[in-house]
Amino acid sequence: MNPVKEMALTRHILETAAGHPDRIAFCVGEERLSYRELVKGARHQAEVLSAWRRYHPPIIPGDQGLRLPVLLLGCLLSRRPYVVMDPTAPVLRQNQLIQDVEEAGPDLPGLAYLMYTSGSTGRPKGVQISRDNLDFFLSATRSLPLEPPGEAVWLTHAPWSFDLSVLPLWQGLSRGDRVVWLDTSRGVDFPRLAAEMAQSGATCWVSTPSFARLWLRDPTFREALLPRLSLFFFCGEVLEPSLVLALARRFPRARVVNAYGPTEATVAATLTEIPRELAEAGGPLPVGQPLPGISLAVLGENGEPLPPGQEGEIAIGGPGVGLGYRGLPELTRQRFFTRDGIPWYRTGDMGRLEEGQLWFHGRRDLQVKHRGCRIELADIEQNLLALPQVAEAVAVLLEDRLLALVVPAAGAAPTPPELIRGLRQRLPHYLLPERILPVAALPLTPQGKLDRREASRMAAEKMKGGRCDG
Ligand code: AMP
Numbered sequence: 168m169n170p171v172k173e174m175a176l177t178r179h180i181l182e183t184a185a186g187h188p189d190r191i192a193f194c195v196g197e198e199r200l201s202y203r204e205l206v207k208g209a210r211h212q213a214e215v216l217s218a219w220r221r222y223h224p225p226i227i228p229g230d231q232g233l234r235l236p237v238l239l240l241g242c243l244l245s246r247r248p249y250v251v252m253d254p255t256a257p258v259l260r261q262n263q264l265i266q267d268v269e270e271a272g273p274d275l276p277g278l279a280y281l282m283y284t285s286g287s288t289g290r291p292k293g294v295q296i297s298r299d300n301l302d303f304f305l306s307a308t309r310s311l312p313l314e315p316p317g318e319a320v321w322l323t324h325a326p327w328s329f330d331l332s333v334l335p336l337w338q339g340l341s342r343g344d345r346v347v348w349l350d351t352s353r354g355v356d357f358p359r360l361a362a363e364m365a366q367s368g369a370t371c372w373v374s375t376p377s378f379a380r381l382w383l384r385d386p387t388f389r390e391a392l393l394p395r396l397s398l399f400f401f402c403g404e405v406l407e408p409s410l411v412l413a414l415a416r417r418f419p420r421a422r423v424v425n426a427y428g429p430t431e432a433t434v435a436a437t438l439t440e441i442p443r444e445l446a447e448a449g450g451p452l453p454v455g456q457p458l459p460g461i462s463l464a465v466l467g468e469n470g471e472p473l474p475p476g477q478e479g480e481i482a483i484g485g486p487g488v489g490l491g492y493r494g495l496p497e498l499t500r501q502r503f504f505t506r507d508g509i510p511w512y513r514t515g516d517m518g519r520l521e522e523g524q525l526w527f528h529g530r531r532d533l534q535v536k537h538r539g540c541r542i543e544l545a546d547i548e549q550n551l552l553a554l555p556q557v558a559e560a561v562a563v564l565l566e567d568r569l570l571a572l573v574v575p576a577a578g579a580a581p582t583p584p585e586l587i588r589g590l591r592q593r594l595p596h597y598l599l600p601e602r603i604l605p606v607a608a609l610p611l612t613p614q615g616k617l618d619r620r621e622a623s624r625m626a627a628e629k630m631k632g633g634r635c636d637g
Contacts (some may be wrong), residue, residue: 171246171277175302176341180240181206183317183343190317192340193236194347196363200233202343205240212241219247222273224281226265229327230254230352236336239280239327243298248278250293251327255352256595263290271494281493282330282430285542285598287533289549293493294330294430301333303486304433305341307458308334312398312422312440314370316342320395322369324349324360324378329540330430331403335373357385361392370395372421375403375539376410383410389417402426402435404536405527411446427454427527430541431502431512433487436461437525453524461485462509465520470513478528481518484511533619535564540597547571547590547598554589556581559609562600563623570626571600574608581605604629 180202183190188203216225227238229251242249250268252261264283267290279298286292313319321339323346325332339346347367349360372379372393379399382388390396399414399421406425414423423446426438439455446452457463462484464472473479488510491499502513517528533544544562551560551571559574575581581589583603590599606629610621 171298174243174279174298176305176337177240177243179341179343183340187317187343190343191345193233194345194367195232195350198233200236205237205340208234208237209240209244212238213245216241216245216247223269223271224248224250224274224278226250226252226268227327228252228254232350235327236340236346239336240340243279248274248280248295250281250283252283253326253328253595257592259593260291260595264293267291267293267494275490278490280333283328284430285534285546287543287545287549289546289553292495292498295490295493296430296433297490300433300487300489301337303460304333304435304458305338307460307487308338308435308438309342310459311338311371311400311424311438313342314397317344319344319371320367320369321346321371321373322349322364322367322393322396323347323373324351325373325375326352330434331373331375333434334400334402335371355381361385361387365392367393368395369393371398371400372396373400373402376401376406377404377539379414380410383413383417390419390421393418396421399423400426402428402438403539403541406441406452408446408449408452411441411443411452415443415446425452425454427525428483428487429512429514429516431489431514432461432483433489436483436485436487437463439524451526454518454527455525456523457483457485457525458487461487462511463520463525464511465518466513475520475522478517478519480531481514481516481525481527482511483514484509486510488512537564537567537569538597542569542598547594547600550590550593550598551586551603553593554581554586555579556586556589561609561617561619561622563619563626565623565626565630568602568630569600570630571603572606572609572622572626573603574606602630 184202184206190202191199192202192205193200239249277297279296279301281293283291283293321335323335411423423441425441426435428435437455437457464482465479466482467473467479491503504511515532519526535542547562548560551557556579558576562571586603610618612618
């Protein structure tokens with residue numbers, strides 16, 4: 168007997184398949200998958216997996232189209248965790264993930280999935296999320312303002328290797344709804360995707376704010392394109408009031424929800440609806456109240472909880488907090504801890520709590536969000552340093568531009584396009600700097616450390632002077 172218990176998630180999906188087998192579960196482009204087909208395929212997959220002798224999780228490339236939910240559900244039914252691999256990442260990066268999955272030892276019991284994010288060592292790091300974490304998150308987000316189960320249509324582009332995709336996929340299927348996935352892996356083709364949106368009947372949009380902002384460029388992106396849309400669900404980066412107001416003009420009947428949370432705490436830990444009046448006031452928007460069952464704390468320099476109103480590091484506690492990083496016990500100890508019997512995660516985000524609402528103030532480290540993607544600047548730097556032509560490197564995010572300053576190795580004179588080509592062999596596209604700027608030396612502080620502020624200023628100067636040829 169497998170001691171890992173059944174999930175509420177899989178039970179709900181099996182119930183929908185039994186009661187409404189012909190209902191559409193999942194769509195990509197012109198293709199449709201019914202609940203009957205989903206469960207039949209997943210059961211078959213689960214049987215295949217039960218004969219699988221390897222102890223590490225199956226690695227599923229994210230470009231499986233209609234097969235993707237079948238494969239993932241098959242893993243959950245067979246009580247095996249899954250890992251979705253970014254199919255657009257270079258081979259070297261994919262191999263690092265495969266090696267990590269295969270070599271980090273046996274899986275923790277009760278794992279649902281591993282989600283890999285940018286790591287400051289220059290390799291991706293795997294966040295371990297349990298079946299209990301996932302069931303908890305789904306039950307805590309059932310209170311979203313949505314149509315009754317079976318009637319909502321979820322629209323998302325979130326790549327399956329990003330944790331934002333967990334909400335529409337599993338909440339949608341768990342409620343017996345339809346999930347429509349927009350494939351943007353080969354870029355954002357506005358006419359094709361707009362046609363798919365028009366056919367979708369979507370009621371709920373799930374994306375980063377960056378993706379919605381991109382769509383504002385398309386004049387057809389308005390209520391007439393998505394006449395049933397009643398909710399924009401945003402998570403993953405700062406939501407600007409200007410986006411809320413622009414959407415209110417195009418979609419006057421749709422509500423906007425801002426959710427906040429890291430992959431390590433299962434997608435989102437807080438959320439709130441943003442009324443138009445709040446956005447009209449113009450200031451920063453709150454990221455919300457904790458989901459039922461989640462505790463929040465704002466910690467001072469020594470890890471002590473600070474009183475409301477004071478700024479500190481945001482920590483998240485409760486059943487959404489994952490099981491740490493795969494094969495990285497030291498990093499896990501630094502970020503995950505238990506207090507009063509509750510698991511906690513130190514987010515590295517700065518913020519404050521006021522009247523039960525959380526406010527986000529930025530990061531305390533070198534992690535950034537660029538166009539909705541989570542990036543460790545050190546990941547880019549380590550991979551630049553791995554190129555033989557590079558002696559020193561620093562990556563900076565300058566407003567919306569990801570840039571790198573590079574000191575060539577002695578005797579080398581690489582051109583920026585050469586360096587970008589080298590980096591392309593090592594990093595996924597979203598981690599590639601827009602420009603690489605060669606410099607004679609990196610700026611140092613009086614203590615002899617890298618001066619990142621000065622490096623940003625140098626990058627800005629170079630960009631202004633047009634002395635860049637990336
Ligand atoms: P990820 O693990 O990719 O979901 O990224 C998590 C990080 O994204 C958090 O630690 C925050 O830094 C940032 N983040 C997530 N949601 C929000 C939000 N609503 N507002 C501002 N930053 C956010």
